Amino acid sequence: MDRIPILRMGHFLLVTIQIDLYDRLATNLESDLVQMVNKTGARGVLIDISALSIVDSFMGRILGNIGSMSKIMDAETVVVGMQPAVAITLIELGLELKGVHTALNVERGMQLLKERIGSDDEDESEADEDSFE
Amino acid sequence: MMKMNQKLMKIVLNKDSMRIEKEQDVVPFRNRVKENAVKIGMGVVNQTKLITAASELVRNMLKYAGGGLVLIEAITEGRDSGIRLTFQDKGPGIKDISLAMKDGFSSGKSLGIGLPGTRRLVNEFDIKSIFGEGTTVSIIKWKNG
Amino acid sequence: MKSDIIKGLQKKKNQILEDWITIQVADAGLREDLMSNDELREQSSELLDALLKAINDKNIINIESPDFEQVHEILAGLSISRARQGFSPRETGIFVYSLKEALLKNLDIDQTEDVKTTVETIFKINRLLDNLSVVTFETYIKGREEVILRQTDEITEISTPVIRVWEGILALPIIGTLDSARTQVVMENLLQEIVESGSTIAILDISGVPAVDSLVAQHLIKTVAATRLMGAECIISGIRPEIAQTVVHLGIDLSNIVTKATLANALKYAFALLKLDVRKIQNKVSQ
Structure with a gap:
């Protein structure tokens, strides 16, 4: 497998990472996603990492890059499904996923994106960062 | 009496090694570490910490030395058991180890959390480097540590 | 002989x-x-x-x-x-x-x-x-x-029960000193339960923690950060006046964390986040 498939759902792009990524696969994903955001004019990117058993600084940087790059193209990124052990390890490692939102699962991630994009469409007010149902 | 006063020794139960030459070796290497950690019954969180630390160190090795050799050992000490990983490379070595161990320092283009972040993930961390000859990093993660 | x-x-x-x-x-x-x-x-x-x-x-x-x-x-x-x-x-x-x-x-x-x-x-x-x-x-x-x-x-294992107080809200009363081994167990249990229950809010109640020094605060901050990485919010409740005093005197920055004096206050805040309204039933029979 050379590429991680990116699914398009309306205004959103959906990526499910099912295997531990080789570095090249991860960097490919980064560039592919940014291309897709540009091509489709997507407003949100949802990345499901529930199958990832580890996130090291390299993978963390890829996720952060995707978030920051999407942001300057006016799309929000939400990372969903992080395993508890991964979260604990990232904190200990001192790695914060800057530039991305997080949600428990795909469903809540979608909700979060809808709320954020929705509020953007109505008025440009900076609503609170956190989003709950 | 002589038994009581004996210092606890680290005993190697199982030895495994892997040569790292290219970026594609990282994922199989992590899997190998995981297998060994699972074998001694390490919990998921400690496994994840160990594998993440291993991943960071193996990346460093590839980046700065173009690869090297990693020893994977299952060890015991008293009532503890754990995994010891030793990363040996023949790269340029580190000029100032205490500087490299400082939070936020990096000579490469990574996030600069490399060594100090990695040290926080494991129980024991030892680094030896001779400038111009190579670096050896050894880490231990105890099963219940 | x-x-x-x-x-x-x-x-x-x-x-x-x-x-x-x-x-x-x-x-x-x-x-x-x-x-x-x-x-x-x-x-x-x-x-x-x-x-x-x-x-x-x-x-x-x-x-x-x-x-x-x-x-x-x-x-x-x-x-x-x-x-x-x-x-x-x-x-x-x-x-x-x-x-x-x-x-x-x-x-x-x-x-x-x-x-x-x-x-x-x-x-x-x-x-x-x-x-x-x-x-x-x-x-x-x-x-x-x-x-x-x-x-x-x-004891460490037993003394960290995670309670589902409401749909989407977990509470974790911490009793006794919070050292790094304990924090590890607390974090693991809490995060695991968040995943299993799909809860978006966790309340850490520290009224049973005898003292909060900078190390304990560090552990609390880590727990909150890990919870947020998972996509849930973490509130700390049970801040007694002595704890507030030491925290400020030690110069510990808790400003990024939602803190409440009591578990009741934290619960109220959680309800507000979930847009829930708890009201007393109006008695229709007037006297």
Whole structure:
């Protein structure tokens, strides 16, 4: 497998990472996603990492890059499904996923994106960062 | 009496090694570490910490030395058991180890959390480097540590 | 003639064993509930064999001699297992003390020898057995310490219950000191439960934590950060006035964390986040 498939759902792009990524696969994903955001004019990117058993600084940087790059193209990124052990390890490692939102699962991630994009469409007010149902 | 006063020794139960030459070796290497950690019954969180630390160190090795050799050992000490990983490379070595161990320092283009972040993930961390000859990093993660 | 004494003891091994067991069985403290007589006999015989095999007239005065390594090993093994099984120090001690009695009783004392030599021999046997007692107690205490360590682990496990207080809201009352091992367990349990229940809010109640220093605060901050990485919010409640004071005096920055004085306040805040409204039912019957 050379590429991680990116699914398009309306205004959103959906990526499910099912295997531990080789570095090249991860960097490919980064560039592919940014291309897709540009091509489709997507407003949100949802990345499901529930199958990832580890996130090291390299993978963390890829996720952060995707978030920051999407942001300057006016799309929000939400990372969903992080395993508890991964979260604990990232904190200990001192790695914060800057530039991305997080949600428990795909469903809540979608909700979060809808709320954020929705509020953007109505008025440009900076609503609170956190989003709950 | 002589038994009581004996210092606890680290005993190697199982030895495994892997040569790292290219970026594609990282994922199989992590899997190998995981297998060994699972074998001694390490919990998921400690496994994840160990594998993440291993991943960071193996990346460093590839980046700065173009690869090297990693020893994977299952060890015991008293009532503890754990995994010891030793990363040996023949790269340029580190000029100032205490500087490299400082939070936020990096000579490469990574996030600069490399060594100090990695040290926080494991129980024991030892680094030896001779400038111009190579670096050896050894880490231990105890099963219940 | 000294070796005669030891040879004599070796020859009388069976008699010593019988005497030893008789003394042990006669003791009121014998724990027949914890160990059968057969087991006792087996253990006694094993130790006596090793001791009589190891002992000679040279090493009897050198208690540190490596010849006794096997004896020490057997004794240490017995003492540790007794500590784990719940024998008292007295019950464990009797085992060795009564051996001394049995040995002395079976000492072949040559009537023609002078008193001085006899006393010397008795002294030597005493010293040897006393040393064995020390080994017993050292290992016994080590065994108890292991029991304590295991119990500490268990307490840590038990004392961090995660409670589902409402759909989407978890509460975790922390009681006792929060050290790094404990934080690890708290974090793991909390995050696991967040995933399993799909809760988006977690309340950490620290009213049962005696003191918050910068280390404890660090642990709390880490827990909150990990919760947020998973995509849930974490509120800390139960901040007593003393805790607020120390936190500020120590210069700990908790400004990124939602803190509430009581669990009730935290719950109210959580309801607001979930856009839930809790109201008293209006009584329609007017008086």
